[in-house]
Amino acid sequence: MSSNNGPTAQPHKTWPERYRDMANTARDPRIQAFYKAGCPAPATPMSEVPLVALDFETTGLDPDEHAIVSIGLVPFTLDGIQLGKSWHQIVRPQLPLHQTSVTIHGITHSDIDGAPDLSEVLDTLFEHLNGRIPVVHYRNIERPFLNVALQHRLQEQLRFPVLDTMAIEAYLHPDRNPNRWQRLLGKKPVSIRLADSRLRYGLPHYAGHNALIDAIATAELLQAQVLHHFSPETAIGDLWV
Amino acid sequence: MQAELLDIRNHIAQYPPFDEMAEELLDQVVEGIEVAYFRAGTQILELGQQNAWLHYLRSGAVEISRRSGELYNRLGEGEFFGHFGLLRNQRVRFPAKAIEDSLIYKIPYETFQYLWEQDENFADFVEVEDRSRLRSAISRQEKANDLMTSKVTRLIARQPVTAPSTVRLQEAAKIMTDNGVSALLLMDETGDFPKLEGIITDRDLRTRAVTQALPSETPISDIMTEDLITIRSNAYIFEAMLTMLHNNVHHLPVMDGHEVRGVIALSDIVKYESQSSLFLVSNIYQQVDVKGLKKISRGVPDTFVRMVNEDANSHMIGSAMAGIGRSFSQRLLELGEEKLGPPPVPYCFMGLGSMARDEQLVVTDQDNAMILDDSFIPEEHDEYFLALAKFVSDGLAECGYSYCTGEIMATNPKWRQPLRVWKEYFTDWIEYPKAESLLNSNIFFDLDGIHGETGFAEELKDLIAEKASGSQRFLTLLARNALNRTPPLGFFRAFVLEENGKHQKSFNLKRRGTAPVSDLIRVHALACGSRAQNSFERLRAISKTKLLIDDDAGNLRDALEFISIVRIRHQALAIEEGREPDNNVRPEDLSPFERSHLKDAFQIVSNAQKFLRFRYNAGGGRNVQ
Numbered sequence: 001m002s003s004n005n006g007p008t009a010q011p012h013k014t015w016p017e018r019y020r021d022m023a024n025t026a027r028d029p030r031i032q033a034f035y036k037a038g039c040p041a042p043a044t045p046m047s048e049v050p051l052v053a054l055d056f057e058t059t060g061l062d063p064d065e066h067a068i069v070s071i072g073l074v075p076f077t078l079d080g081i082q083l084g085k086s087w088h089q090i091v092r093p094q095l096p097l098h099q100t101s102v103t104i105h106g107i108t109h110s111d112i113d114g115a116p117d118l119s120e121v122l123d124t125l126f127e128h129l130n131g132r133i134p135v136v137h138y139r140n141i142e143r144p145f146l147n148v149a150l151q152h153r154l155q156e157q158l159r160f161p162v163l164d165t166m167a168i169e170a171y172l173h174p175d176r177n178p179n180r181w182q183r184l185l186g187k188k189p190v191s192i193r194l195a196d197s198r199l200r201y202g203l204p205h206y207a208g209h210n211a212l213i214d215a216i217a218t219a220e221l222l223q224a225q226v227l228h229h230f231s232p233e234t235a236i237g238d239l240w241v
Numbered sequence: 242m243q244a245e246l247l248d249i250r251n252h253i254a255q256y257p258p259f260d261e262m263a264e265e266l267l268d269q270v271v272e273g274i275e276v277a278y279f280r281a282g283t284q285i286l287e288l289g290q291q292n293a294w295l296h297y298l299r300s301g302a303v304e305i306s307r308r309s310g311e312l313y314n315r316l317g318e319g320e321f322f323g324h325f326g327l328l329r330n331q332r333v334r335f336p337a338k339a340i341e342d343s344l345i346y347k348i349p350y351e352t353f354q355y356l357w358e359q360d361e362n363f364a365d366f367v368e369v370e371d372r373s374r375l376r377s378a379i380s381r382q383e384k385a386n387d388l389m390t391s392k393v394t395r396l397i398a399r400q401p402v403t404a405p406s407t408v409r410l411q412e413a414a415k416i417m418t419d420n421g422v423s424a425l426l427l428m429d430e431t432g433d434f435p436k437l438e439g440i441i442t443d444r445d446l447r448t449r450a451v452t453q454a455l456p457s458e459t460p461i462s463d464i465m466t467e468d469l470i471t472i473r474s475n476a477y478i479f480e481a482m483l484t485m486l487h488n489n490v491h492h493l494p495v496m497d498g499h500e501v502r503g504v505i506a507l508s509d510i511v512k513y514e515s516q517s518s519l520f521l522v523s524n525i526y527q528q529v530d531v532k533g534l535k536k537i538s539r540g541v542p543d544t545f546v547r548m549v550n551e552d553a554n555s556h557m558i559g560s561a562m563a564g565i566g567r568s569f570s571q572r573l574l575e576l577g578e579e580k581l582g583p584p585p586v587p588y589c590f591m592g593l594g595s596m597a598r599d600e601q602l603v604v605t606d607q608d609n610a611m612i613l614d615d616s617f618i619p620e621e622h623d624e625y626f627l628a629l630a631k632f633v634s635d636g637l638a639e640c641g642y643s644y645c646t647g648e649i650m651a652t653n654p655k656w657r658q659p660l661r662v663w664k665e666y667f668t669d670w671i672e673y674p675k676a677e678s679l680l681n682s683n684i685f686f687d688l689d690g691i692h693g694e695t696g697f698a699e700e701l702k703d704l705i706a707e708k709a710s711g712s713q714r715f716l717t718l719l720a721r722n723a724l725n726r727t728p729p730l731g732f733f734r735a736f737v738l739e740e741n742g743k744h745q746k747s748f749n750l751k752r753r754g755t756a757p758v759s760d761l762i763r764v765h766a767l768a769c770g771s772r773a774q775n776s777f778e779r780l781r782a783i784s785k786t787k788l789l790i791d792d793d794a795g796n797l798r799d800a801l802e803f804i805s806i807v808r809i810r811h812q813a814l815a816i817e818e819g820r821e822p823d824n825n826v827r828p829e830d831l832s833p834f835e836r837s838h839l840k841d842a843f844q845i846v847s848n849a850q851k852f853l854r855f856r857y858n859a860g861g862g863r864n865v866q
Contacts, residue, residue, distance in 0.1 A: 072245065080275030080347060088245045202342035203278075204300040212245035216276065220344060223278040 015039045015161050015240075028154045030126045037130035039161070042237025046226055047078050049236045051163070052132040053219035054142050055211045059093055063144040067093030068118060072211025073128050074219055078232055081219045087128055088212040090115040094152075119153045137194045137218045139164040139241060161240035165221045168239070169197045172229060197221060201228060242268035249274070252299065253346070255508060256319035258366035266360055273352040279339040286323060286337040293331055294347040296323040301343025305335045315340070324367045327353050393481045393495050394474050396510065397503035401494070405430045406438045406465065410450055411457035413441060424492040424504050427465050437501050439465035442492055471496045472505075479522070479564060482510050525568040530576065531636045534569060538640035541565060542816045545603050549813040555805035556777055560599040567592060567691045569640050570609065570633060574692045577632040584629070585622045586614040589690045589697035593649060597689035598759065599775045600805075603812055604822050607634065607642040608649045608684055610656035612697040617659045626657055649684060660697050664704055671708045674715040680722050686763060687774050702772045709767040713857075716768050720859035723760035724850055728843035729753045736828050736840075750808040751824040758801045758846055761853050765789060768857075776801060788856070797849055800842040807835055 013021070016039045023035035040049050054073045060066030074086040092115045118125075136142045139162050147157045169192035170176070176190035191197070194217055195205065201224035206213050226234065242250065250271045253259045259267065275294075279285050279301075286292055288308060296303075298320050305314045305322055313335060316322060325334045327350060356363045402420045404413060406427040417425050423443045428435040441461060449455070449464045471494045472481050481493055491507040521540050528534045544565070548558050574590055593608040595601045611626060630651035638644055651657050658666075670682050686705065690698025709715060729737040729748040738746040748754075762776045762783070771782035777798060784794035811830070812822035828836060854860050 076276075080277050083246060083249065083274040083276065084272040086243060086246070088243050201278075202281075202301055203344055206248050210245045212243060213248055216249075220276060220278055223276075224280075224342070227278060227280045227283075 014042055015237075016041055018159065022159060026156065028156055030122060031150075031154070031156055031158060034126055034130050034158065034160075040133070040236055042240075043235050044237075045233045046230070046236055046239070047232035049077070050132045051076050051135050051219070051222070052128055053081075053135045053215040053222070054129075055136065055215040055218060056142050056145055057211045058141065058145055061141070063148040066145075068145050068149060069093050069112070070211045071121075071125065072213070072215040073125075074212065074215050075128065075132060076219045076223075078223055078226060081216060081223075083216070085128075086212055086216070087124065088210065089121050089124070091118045091121065092116065118149050122153075133161060133163060133236065133240065135163040135165065135218055135222050137164070137197075137214070137221070138166045163222060163236075163240055165197070165218055165225060166192050166194070167241055168222075168225050168229075172225075194218065194221065198224075201225070242271050246271050249346070252319075253297065258360070258363045260508075261362050262356075262360055266356060269355065270348055270352060273349045275347045275349075277345050277347055279343045279345060281339055281341050281343075283339045284336065285339055285343075285345070286333045286335075288333055288336045290333045291331060292323055292326050292333050293350040294323055295321055295327060295350075295353045296337070297321045297346040297348060299344040299346050301339060302341040303343055304338050304340050306338070307335065324353070328367065391478050392474070393472060393476050393478055393493075393505055394502065396478065396481075396505045397495060399503065401426050401501045401503045403428050403435070403501070404461075405435075406462045408461050409457065410446075410455060410459040410461055410464070413461045414446060414450075417441075417443070417446075422504075423506060423508075426494060426501060426504065427461060434499070436499065437469065437471075437494060437496075438462075439467045440469060440492060440494065440504075441465045444491070469494060473497075474502050477560065477564075478510060479561075481505060482507075485510075522565055522568050525565070525572050528572060531573070531639055534572060534636065535639045538569065541641065542603055542822075546813045546816050549809055555802055555809060556599075556775075558809055559595075559601055559805070560775070562603065562605075563592075563596045563599045563601040566596050566601050566605070566642065567689075569637060569642070571692050573633045573636040574629070576636075577629045580632065581625060581628055584693070585625055586616050587694045588613045588626065589694045590633070590651065590692040591698055592689045592691045594684045594687050596691075597687040597774045600755075600759065602809060603816070604824070605642060606645045607637045608645050609634070609651050610649070610685075610688075611651040611658075612663050612690075612694075612701070613657070613659045614694070614697075615659045615661050623654075623657070627652065627654075630657060647681070660700065663697075663701055667701060667704055668708065671705070671712050671715045674712070674718045676718050676721060679715075679718050680725075683719075683722065683760070683763075686767065689774060705767065706770045706772045710770040716764060717857045717859050719767070720761075720764045720853050720857035723757065723764050724854060724859060726752055726757045726760070727850065728757060728846045730840065730843045730847060738828070745827070747825040747827045749824050750804060750811065750826050754804040754843075754846075755801065755808060757850065758797065758804065761846075761849055762797070762801075764853060764857065789852075793849065793852070796845045800845040800849075803838055803842045804846075807831070807839060 019035045019039045023032055026032045026035060052073055052075045054071075056068050056072075057070045058066050058068055068091055070088065070090045072086070072088045075082055090111055092112050094117075134142065143160070143162060151157055173190045173192065176192065178187040178189060194214065198205075198217060198221055201221065203217070203220055203224060206217055226232065230239070250267050253270060254262070254267055259270070262270075274297075276299075281301075285296065285303065298316055298318060300318055303316045303322060304312060305316060307313045322335065322337050323333070326332050331350065357367070358364075402416065402422045403426040404416050406429055408416070408427075413425055413427075417423070425441050426437060427439040427441065429438040439462065441464065445464060445466065450459070455464070470484060470490050472484055474495050474497045476484075485491065485493060485507050492504055493506075494504050495502045521537065521544050524537055525534065528537060541562075545558065545562060548561060570590065570592065578584065589612040591597075591610045591612060593610060595605060596608065611630060613622070613626060617623075634644065634650050634652050644650065649656060666682075667685070670679060670685075686709075688698055688701060690696070729739075731737040736748055738748055740746065759776045762779050765783045765788050766773060766779035769783055769786045769788055771779055773779045773782050780794050780798050780801075783789055789797075807826070808824060811824075811826050815822040831839065
């Protein structure tokens with residue numbers, strides 16, 4: 001699962017430097033524009049970083065086997081999540097839609113029949129991503145799926161850092177899985193799933209499940225995590241992965 | 242607005258004034274929202290700070306204070322703040338602080354202004370509050386108190402919409418659309434009488450049928466909810482609300498025995514009144530340990546004082562306080578069951594005395610007992626129930642309900658017995674009464690099942706209602722006991738004062754006031770076979786018989802109300818002045834008006850006692866039957 005986790009090519013360079021390099025080598029104008037929009041320096045305080053919470057619904061967990069069904073995103077900062085600028089798009093997967101995932105997302109074949117291919121909405125997607133650091137819950141979905149899709153359509157990939165709210169929860173609860181002895185004593189494992197993590201911060205339960213609500217839920221969770229365990233002054237470079 | 246944001250719009254649309262807002266306007270509200278999270282203890286708005294947002298509380302709790310720093314209001318889910326300043330110069334007039342972790346939807350000034358221009362109801366709502374804050378705060382509270390004193394039947398606007406459980410999906414959806422209802426009751430019509438079998442709601446249709454693309458011919462019984470949570474028709478609205486919160490359901494069928502009276506929805510209640518004053522009660526169910534409950538219990542005296550200051554009557558206050566006490570017990574029992582595992586045999590936890598009568602105040606000890614299923618085997622099961630009883634009793638003590646000095650608690654093995662034994666107890670008390678034992682068992686004749694198999698408690702009430710009215714000797718002895726405590730009135734209507742340690746010259750408004758009244762009302766109620774527990778409800782049942790003439794019942798009701806409210810005010814004053822509340826009132830603490838009325842009230846009680854003595858031959862055995 002880790003081969004797609006992030007760049008391994010230039011470990012000694014910072015992200016802003018890598019963005020500058022990649023802006024020169026990228027072929028697709030949209031990918032060029034993404035890198036040109038730049039990346040904040042690792043020392044930038046969290047409070048000053050433009051963020052975008054991103055969530056994909058997919059037909060499965062393996063980017064090589066499954067496809068993206070819908071995209072939800074919402075731009076935000078630590079101060080506020082701007083619902084009016086949110087975006088939700090159903091896309092037509094190139095692989096068959098499995099019955100199991102239909103019941104999870106509530107997206108049906110008829111929804112998808114009329115939906116565009118990802119390539120048709122790339123312009124809008126990039127407009128939302130440019131100049132912002134993506135925030136996801138569980139980094140092994142959005143970045144790898146996006147890269148497989150881009151590779152397939154543009155023969156190029158996108159390298160970028162993400163903030164992963166699930167990784168932050170994992171870091172906060174290193175002993176979340178009790179050993180056999182602790183289990184005997186009644187200790188329960190700590191769940192770091194999105195809905196369970198939110199409960200720990202008094203965040204409300206959302207009844208609906210779609211990519212946009214999950215993106216909003218992720219954005220709220222990050223705000224809560226930073227205010228509870230870090231601070232608005234924390235450097236973005238300490239948190240991104 | 243994107244359809245995927247419906248969750249957010251639906252939340253806002255539940256609460257006034259947004260509940261009456263046009264959909265297009267609501268869409269605009271959602272479009273403009275910025276979501277922000279605040280940790281407990283964070284100052285959200287500082288006095289005088291520039292603020293261009295209306296703040297809507299999505300979850301959590303916020304305290305609003307006055308310029309002086311004094312607490313002005315406490316807000317919960319669905320309420321908003323920041324508008325006082327928006328109407329003027331966009332400077333904060335009432336500082337706001339998060340007292341729980343809170344999620345706020347911030348609505349920009351431009352949207353606020355647009356709503357204010359476009360939606361008259363919205364403008365009234367925010368302006369009225371600005372013009373006479375105090376008045377609207379009080380009327381809001383009064384309505385909230387309504388929640389605690391109005392019955393659920395008040396919310397039933399129509400006959401229940403039902404269909405046989407054999408209908409198909411599409412038919413069911415059509416019936417719901419045609420009738421404009423969000424829930425459909427499904428009846429088993431195979432027997433002589435239709436029997437409620439299940440329910441299907443709008444939400445079920447969306448989540449279970451549409452998203453799974455079920456064929457329209459699917460039998461509704463495949464997707465309806467069985468194992469229904471219902472509520473009895475004489476329940477208070479706030480009980481319905483707690484039941485919903487507690488079981489996470491949004492519709493409750495209202496039942497009269499086996500007959501359906503109607504359906505109430507959470508939105509009905511929310512429309513009826515905002516959730517704010519039920520803050521404390523709903524919070525009880527969110528606590529996961531005794532520590533959390535203890536913390537909340539510190540707010541109980543404040544709730545009490547607030548109700549008193551808003552002129553709630555004694556029935557409202559008594560039932561609200563009893564409701565709070567019941568909720569603490571229920572939550573503790575749930576936590577106890579979580580800790581100890583499920584009970585080995587069914588049981589019922591009973592509240593006794595003032596809690597059962599809905600006449601609880603702030604200074605109160607715990608009186609409770611357990612009825613166990615008849616399959617109870619002491620050697621195998623009692624360890625569990627003792628542990629559970631102890632957990633609850635200790636928890637209640639932590640929350641300010643002190644241990645009962647008379648040991649009337651489920652921790653006492655005598656009051657932790659199978660139903661069969663309880664029936665023997667009551668049969669013995671009623672059929673072979675002794676003055677001495679009745680004195681101690683008086684309290685058991687005010688009983689209420691509050692958790693578990695509450696049907697056990699109902700069986701006991703049935704037994705009492707059936708046997709008590711027929712046992713003359715029981716009533717005579719009960720009446721004699723009820724005469725032991727007399728009102729503190731001496732010659733020429735002077736108060737009889739007692740020397741009472743630090744309290745010097747005073748009279749006890751419980752022992753010599755409310756207790757004698759509820760005692761004598763209990764005797765009449767048992768004599769007429771009433772199953773009611775609350776003194777006012779008992780009086781209503783009594784006035785339907787010929788036991789008392791109408792005027793007497795009415796006078797007694799007024800007397801009880803007046804004595805109770807003086808006692809309540811006395812306690813509220815003590816809490817406000819930071820003293821320990823008690824029942825000892827000095828005549829000089831009363832206004833001339835109160836003194837005079839209190840004497841009238843005591844006179845009525847005294848006369849009622851004379852009548853009781855005569856009616857039940859309770860004159861100390863001089864009358865031969």
